[in-house]
Amino acid sequence: xxxxxxxxxxxxxxxxxxxxxxxxxxxxxxxxxxxxxxxxxxxxxxxxxxxxxxxxxxxxxxxxxxxxxxxxxxxxxxxxxxxxxxxxxxxxxxxxxxxxxxxxxxxxxxxxxxxxxxxxxxxxxxxxxxxxxxxxxxxxxxxxxxxxxxxxxxxxxxxxxxxxxxxxxxxxxxxxxxxxxxxxxxxxxxxxxxxxxxxxxxxxxxxxxxxxxxxxxxxxxxxxxxxxxxxxxxxxxxxxxxxxxxxxxxxxxxxxxxxxxxxxxxxxxxxxxxxxxxxxxxxxxxxxxxxxxxxxxxxxxxxxxxxxxxxxxxxxxxxxxxxxxxxxxxxxxxxxxxxxxxxxxxxxxxxxxxxxxxxxxxxxxxxxxxxxxxxxxxxxxxxxxxxxxxxxxxxxxxxxxxxxxxxxxxxxxxxxxxxxxxxxxxxxxxxxxxxxxxxxxxxxxxxxxxxxxxxxxxxxxxxxxxxxxxxxxxxxxxxxxxxxxxxxxxxxxxxxxxxxxxx
Ligand code: AHR
Numbered sequence: 001x002x003x004x005x006x007x008x009x010x011x012x013x014x015x016x017x018x019x020x021x022x023x024x025x026x027x028x029x030x031x032x033x034x035x036x037x038x039x040x041x042x043x044x045x046x047x048x049x050x051x052x053x054x055x056x057x058x059x060x061x062x063x064x065x066x067x068x069x070x071x072x073x074x075x076x077x078x079x080x081x082x083x084x085x086x087x088x089x090x091x092x093x094x095x096x097x098x099x100x101x102x103x104x105x106x107x108x109x110x111x112x113x114x115x116x117x118x119x120x121x122x123x124x125x126x127x128x129x130x131x132x133x134x135x136x137x138x139x140x141x142x143x144x145x146x147x148x149x150x151x152x153x154x155x156x157x158x159x160x161x162x163x164x165x166x167x168x169x170x171x172x173x174x175x176x177x178x179x180x181x182x183x184x185x186x187x188x189x190x191x192x193x194x195x196x197x198x199x200x201x202x203x204x205x206x207x208x209x210x211x212x213x214x215x216x217x218x219x220x221x222x223x224x225x226x227x228x229x230x231x232x233x234x235x236x237x238x239x240x241x242x243x244x245x246x247x248x249x250x251x252x253x254x255x256x257x258x259x260x261x262x263x264x265x266x267x268x269x270x271x272x273x274x275x276x277x278x279x280x281x282x283x284x285x286x287x288x289x290x291x292x293x294x295x296x297x298x299x300x301x302x303x304x305x306x307x308x309x310x311x312x313x314x315x316x317x318x319x320x321x322x323x324x325x326x327x328x329x330x331x332x333x334x335x336x337x338x339x340x341x342x343x344x345x346x347x348x349x350x351x352x353x354x355x356x357x358x359x360x361x362x363x364x365x366x367x368x369x370x371x372x373x374x375x376x377x378x379x380x381x382x383x384x385x386x387x388x389x390x391x392x393x394x395x396x397x398x399x400x401x402x403x404x405x406x407x408x409x410x411x412x413x414x415x416x417x418x419x420x421x422x423x424x425x426x427x428x429x430x431x432x433x434x435x436x437x438x439x440x441x442x443x444x445x446x447x448x449x450x451x452x453x454x455x456x457x458x459x460x461x462x463x464x465x466x467x468x469x470x471x472x473x474x475x476x477x478x479x480x481x482x483x484x485x486x487x488x489x490x491x492x493x494x495x496x497x498x499x500x501x502x503x
Contacts, residue, residue, distance in 0.1 A: 015344030075128025082106015127171030128181030
């Protein structure tokens with residue numbers, strides 16, 4: 001039996017937790033939109049063709065902001081195709097994912113769906129094949145009250161009130177050679193800067209996200225961020241981070257420590273942003289929008305999924321439909337710990353994605369919707385991580401990984417909500433063999449009681465929820481927790497994620 005020790009002190013605050021940390025992402029990719037959120041022929045579809053079972057699950061997941069409409073998709077997208085009478089909307093070749101885009105869902109329909117799930121829109125503009133003018137157009141259509149050509153067009157399409165979208169992404173992953181309109185840091189930065197300044201002519205208070213690198217492993221990582229920030233600093237508010245993790249070559253030890261990579265990635269981007277700030281002598285701080293993160297079996301997608309030729313690109317093909325295991329859910333829980341630990345600088349984030357495509361929610365056409373394993377740590381963290389993140393002190397044994405060297409077996413973060421008096425500890429055991437006993441010193445919290453202790457764990461770390469067995473994996477109450485004399489003692493099974501609330 002090995003042990004770890006954690007100390008929580010409510011006086012040591014990292015920063016407030018922005019609700020936007022619990023955002024997600026819906027791209028016109030595979031079956032995310034069509035057969036995912038929208039399936040007009042389904043028995044459970046509402047008057048707009050949206051699946052009610054999916055709406056319920058998205059609400060249960062507790063998603064704050066939803067990034068739309070892409071992703072790689074946005075870099076070839078004409079937003080005008082997706083508004084107005086459906087019968088007149090064009091079908092287009094969708095170059096990013098080699099699909100056919102029917103344009104049955106666009107900005108107006110997506111905004112209607114967002115009202116139903118209770119989430120905020122984060123809209124990405126196309127800076128791949130388009131530019132300043134189209135960004136201004138979609139902003140005018142979405143956010144102006146009335147009295148201009150495009151705001152009146154929105155009204156004519158049936159939406160009198162503007163959407164008042166606050167967060168806008170200036171393109172997507174423009175550093176990636178796969179991206180339509182892929183460019184150098186300098187030319188992207190100039191376009192992003194011009195676009196941002198033009199958009200601010202309409203509304204100076206927009207919150208604008210400039211593209212960072214599409215991963216911390218890109219050859220241009222670092223130099224890209226520096227160039228882009230030097231050019232855009234005064235015009236934007238956030239720089240994006242994207243990261244996906246998978247057990248490469250079956251290396252689960254490194255995979256379970258993916259949050260180490262996320263921590264380092266965030267720290268580097270913060271350092272670059274603050275370096276640019278220092279050189280400029282600026283008072284403004286640029287925060288991070290971690291607007292794509294998840295476990296993604298990307299190497300499998302590259303091997304098998306892409307359609308070739310141009311004659312028969314399918315509508316809503318089954319691509320990027322990963323089935324998530326217990327181990328994947330533990331990694332998702334640990335990535336949430338990393339995001340919370342950086343709550344002072346990561347003030348928005350999007351789990352990529354939401355339905356069917358690398359998603360916590362799956363659907364079958366004409367059939368059920370169900371929760372993947374990864375649904376659970378996200379839903380619980382979104383519900384319980386309120387108020388501020390606390391800077392905890394952790395003493396944990398370590399294990400060796402091929403990718404990240406020696407890493408702590410246990411990782412943890414705590415949050416505290418002054419409004420309810422609740423403190424929640426999120427903790428993972430990333431070790432594959434041994435149970436860990438953790439002592440949590442909560443004496444500084446004063447008089448508290450255990451309220452809720454739930455773990456995600458299974459003896460089979462590859463167990464998953466599927467169409468046939470949708471409830472194979474779920475949360476379990478962790479009965480091992482004991483609170484005595486200001487000390488919580490808790491057993492953490494190998495490869496497990498736990499949330500423990502005191503109040
Ligand atoms: O989320 C899937 C894809 O991953 C997005 O379209 C792209 O931005 C990223 O490479």
